[in-house]
Amino acid sequence: MARDRSPRSSGTSRTPSRRRLLRLAGGGLALAALTAGTVGCDEGAVDVEDPGGAGGEQPKDDGEKPGDGGATGGDGKAPKPLWTKTTSAETYGDNDELVVAGGVVIASGSPLAALDTATGRQKWSLPGGTVPGAPLLLGKDTLYLADGRFDGTVTGYDPASGKESWRSRLGKDYRQPQPIAVDEKQVYVIAEILEDDGSSKTNVIAALDGTTGRTAWKEQRDLGTAQNGIHAAVRGRHLVYTDFKKNLTVRDTATGGQVWTRKTTETNYGFFAVHEDLVIVPQGKKLQAFDLSDGREKWSLEASEFALFKEPAVVEDVLYIADSTRTLRAVDPRTGKLLWQSEALAEAGLQVPRQYVKAGGTLYGATDLDEKGGVIALDAKTGDVRWTFNDGSGDHHAWLVATDGERVFALHGSKLHALPV
Numbered sequence: 001m002a003r004d005r006s007p008r009s010s011g012t013s014r015t016p017s018r019r020r021l022l023r024l025a026g027g028g029l030a031l032a033a034l035t036a037g038t039v040g041c042d043e044g045a046v047d048v049e050d051p052g053g054a055g056g057e058q059p060k061d062d063g064e065k066p067g068d069g070g071a072t073g074g075d076g077k078a079p080k081p082l083w084t085k086t087t088s089a090e091t092y093g094d095n096d097e098l099v100v101a102g103g104v105v106i107a108s109g110s111p112l113a114a115l116d117t118a119t120g121r122q123k124w125s126l127p128g129g130t131v132p133g134a135p136l137l138l139g140k141d142t143l144y145l146a147d148g149r150f151d152g153t154v155t156g157y158d159p160a161s162g163k164e165s166w167r168s169r170l171g172k173d174y175r176q177p178q179p180i181a182v183d184e185k186q187v188y189v190i191a192e193i194l195e196d197d198g199s200s201k202t203n204v205i206a207a208l209d210g211t212t213g214r215t216a217w218k219e220q221r222d223l224g225t226a227q228n229g230i231h232a233a234v235r236g237r238h239l240v241y242t243d244f245k246k247n248l249t250v251r252d253t254a255t256g257g258q259v260w261t262r263k264t265t266e267t268n269y270g271f272f273a274v275h276e277d278l279v280i281v282p283q284g285k286k287l288q289a290f291d292l293s294d295g296r297e298k299w300s301l302e303a304s305e306f307a308l309f310k311e312p313a314v315v316e317d318v319l320y321i322a323d324s325t326r327t328l329r330a331v332d333p334r335t336g337k338l339l340w341q342s343e344a345l346a347e348a349g350l351q352v353p354r355q356y357v358k359a360g361g362t363l364y365g366a367t368d369l370d371e372k373g374g375v376i377a378l379d380a381k382t383g384d385v386r387w388t389f390n391d392g393s394g395d396h397h398a399w400l401v402a403t404d405g406e407r408v409f410a411l412h413g414s415k416l417h418a419l420p421v
Contacts (some may be wrong), residue, residue: 037056059113059416060086061121069155078377080409081417083120088113088129089414093368093398095355096135100402101143105409106135107400112145114162117404121417124162131178134226139182140210142166146178154179154189154208168213172205178204180232181239186210186253188239190230193220207239207256217256219365223337231270238292240279241242242270248281250292260295267387273312273319275333280319282309287321289336299336303327313356318380321354322364336398342383350376350388357403359421364408366399374399375410375419391415 013086061083087318089107091097099107104114110129113122130136134146142165147153154177157167170191177191186207192200203225206218229244238259240253249261265283273280276296278289287309289299303309307323314320319333326346326372330339345352351373353365363380367373374390395413402409408416 003329016022023197025109030186047403055371059088059115061119063119076387078387079420080385084391084415084417085115085120086414087115087416088412089411089416090129091131091397091400091411092133093400094135095400096137098400098402098409099143099159100404100409101138102141102158103404104159105402105404106136106159107411111364114159115416117407117409117418120416123160123251126157126162134178135180137179137182137187137307139187140184142182144179144182144224146176152177152191154187157188164227166210166213166309168208168215170204170208170215170218174204175200178230179232180241181234182210183234183253184210186216188232188253190221193309205251205256207253219251219256219258222261229270231272233272233274233291235277238277240272240406241273242272242281244270245272246271247257248279248290250295251277255265262295265401271311273314273333275314275319275388278333280312280314280333282312283322284308285323287312287331288334289333301329301331301336301338310352311354314360315363320356322365324352326350327354328353329384330380340381340383341377344378344383344385345376348385348388350385352397355401357401357408359403359405359408362421364401366410367397369398370394370396370412374412375401375408389419391417 023290025292040352043108054117062145068374085232087107088109088111090109099106104118107113108130112126116123131146132300137144142156142173143159146157147155152175154168158165173194175194177189179187179189181188182249187210190203190347193204194200204218204220207216209216214275225243225247226413230241237253242248252259264313277292279292280289281357284305285308289298291298303323307325310322312319314333322328327341328345331340349372351367351369353376354368355366357364361380364380365376374388376388377386379412397413400411408419408421
C-alpha cells in the first residue's frame with residue numbers, strides 16, 4: 001500500500017504544502033478549470049495513437065544501464081537503476097498515483113502510460129490521461145479510473161493491455177464520480193450532487209456493481225463532508241474512509257448505511273491503515289485503533305513528547321509508522337504491541353518516509369522532500385538503514401514507490417527508476 005507533504009518529513013509544523021493542498025482539491029480544481037473553459041494541453045504530453053494497444057511514442061530512455069551491485073549496491077551504496085525513463089507523470093503526491101499490475105508500472109499522468117516492468121518500454125497508453133486528484137484504483141485485476149472527459153463515467157481497464165473492460169455511469173444528476181475503493185463485488189465512488197443551477201453543495205457515496213456497472217446503492221453524505229481529500233479502504237462488510245474535513249466514517253458495503261462516524265483531531269490529512277477488523281488512525285501524538293464494526297477503541301500508542309505521528313502502513317501484517325522526531329516503529333497491528341523501534345533515520349539525518357513497500361527482507365520507504373531523502377532501504381527486522389537512493393534532481397515532487405516483488409519502482413516528478421531488490 002501510497003505520494004508529498006513537506007511538513008510531514010521531520011518537523012512538527014502542521015501547515016500543508018501548496019502541492020498537498022492542490023492534491024486534496026484536485027477534483028474540484030479540475031472541474032473549476034473545465035467550467036471556466038481554461039483547460040489546456042500539457043505541452044510536455046505525448047500525443048499517442050493506438051490508445052488501446054502497444055503503439056504510441058515511447059517514454060524517453062535516460063540512458064541508465066543495469067546495475068551490477070545487487071540489491072545493496074555494495075558497501076551500503078544504493079544499487080544502480082535497472083532502467084530510468086522520463087514519463088508523462090503528473091502527480092500530486094498521493095500513494096495511489098503509482099501502481100504495478102499485469103507486468104506493467106503506471107504513473108498518474110496525461111497520457112496515462114503503462115511501462116513494461118522489466119524493460120521500461122511502453123506497453124500501452126490512454127491519451128485522455130487521468131483526472132487530477134483521482135486515484136489509480138486497482139482491484140479484481142482491473143484498473144479503475146475517473147473518466148478524463150468529465151462526463152460522469154467510471155471506467156475499468158485491463159492493466160496488462162490497456163483494453164477497456166468495464167464502464168459505469170452514475171447518472172445525469174451527479175458529476176465527477178471518482179472511484180475510492182473496490183472489493184470483489186463492487187466499486188465505490190463519491191460524486192457531487194448537481195443543483196438546478198449547475199452548482200453543487202452536497203455529495204453522494206455509491207456502490208457500483210463490479211460486473212454490470214449498475215448502481216447497487218447510493219447515499220447522500222452529511223452536510224459538511226467533503227468530496228476532496230478522500231482516502232478509503234474496504235474490509236468485508238465495512239467501507240471506511242476519511243476526507244479533508246477530518247471525518248472518519250464506516251459504512252455497510254451491502255446497504256450503504258452508515259455504521260458509525262467520528263470527527264478526528266489530527267489525521268495527517270486523512271491517511272490511515274486497516275488490518276483485519278481494525279482501522280488505525282494517527283492523531284497527532286496518539287495512534288488509535290478502532291473496531292470497524294462499532295468504532296470502539298481497541299488499542300492506542302503514544303509518541304514521545306513533542307513528537308507527531310506520520311502516515312501509517314500495514315505491510316505483510318506489520319504496522320510501520322514514523323514520527324516527527326524521525327523515530328520509526330514496527331507495531332503488531334492487532335494489539336498495538338511494539339515490535340521494534342529505531343532511531344536510525346535520525347542518526348543518518350534522513351527524512352521520514354511517508355510511504356512503505358516491502359520486498360524480501362527489505363522495507364523501502366519513500367520520502368517527501370528531495371534533499372536527504374528519496375527511497376530509503378531499511379532492514380525490515382530492525383529498522384537499520386541499508387542505503388538511500390536519490391536521483392539528485394532537486395525536483396520538489398514527493399517520491400513514490402511501488403514493487404512487483406522483483407523490482408522497486410521509484411517515481412520522482414517525471415523520472416521513473418526501476419531498482420533491483
